[in-house]
Amino acid sequence: MGIPQPAFYIFKCEQSAPPGMPKPSCVTPDTQDLFQYTAQKLMKEGIMMTAPIVRTSCMNRCAQGPIMLIEPGHTMYVGLNKEKIDRIIEEHIVGGNVVEEYVIDSEMWDAPISPADAKKQMGM
Numbered sequence: 001m002g003i004p005q006p007a008f009y010i011f012k013c014e015q016s017a018p019p020g021m022p023k024p025s026c027v028t029p030d031t032q033d034l035f036q037y038t039a040q041k042l043m044k045e046g047i048m049m050t051a052p053i054v055r056t057s058c059m060n061r062c063a064q065g066p067i068m069l070i071e072p073g074h075t076m077y078v079g080l081n082k083e084k085i086d087r088i089i090e091e092h093i094v095g096g097n098v099v100e101e102y103v104i105d106s107e108m109w110d111a112p113i114s115p116a117d118a119k120k121q122m123g124m
Helices: 034-044 082-094 114-119
Strands: 010-012 053-056 068-071 075-077
Touching: 010 034, 010 082, 034 053, 068 082, 075 082
Parallel strands: 010 053
Antiparallel strands: 010 068, 068 075
């Protein structure tokens, strides 16, 4: 018998822009503890093995940050804070229901692009 696969993967953007950069950042002095907070919440709930959190670099949704992506389901949550993270863990990860009011606006999160189409857009 093997090790069980996780039911979810939580990808948390941990990109921080250097001071003076014009675009916002998912990690600021006010939000730098959200990754650790999420990991500790998952551990306290006893569900880290079924929903590990993974640090990522920029996912190109800087203006909506802090953000995290939950797979499966390709669900991106935006404007995170500790209260939202608590609710996402309770309702989405434990309860199986997407917290729609925290999901990225559809005009900022279109359908996935294939590698072939991405290459075309890059002129390749």
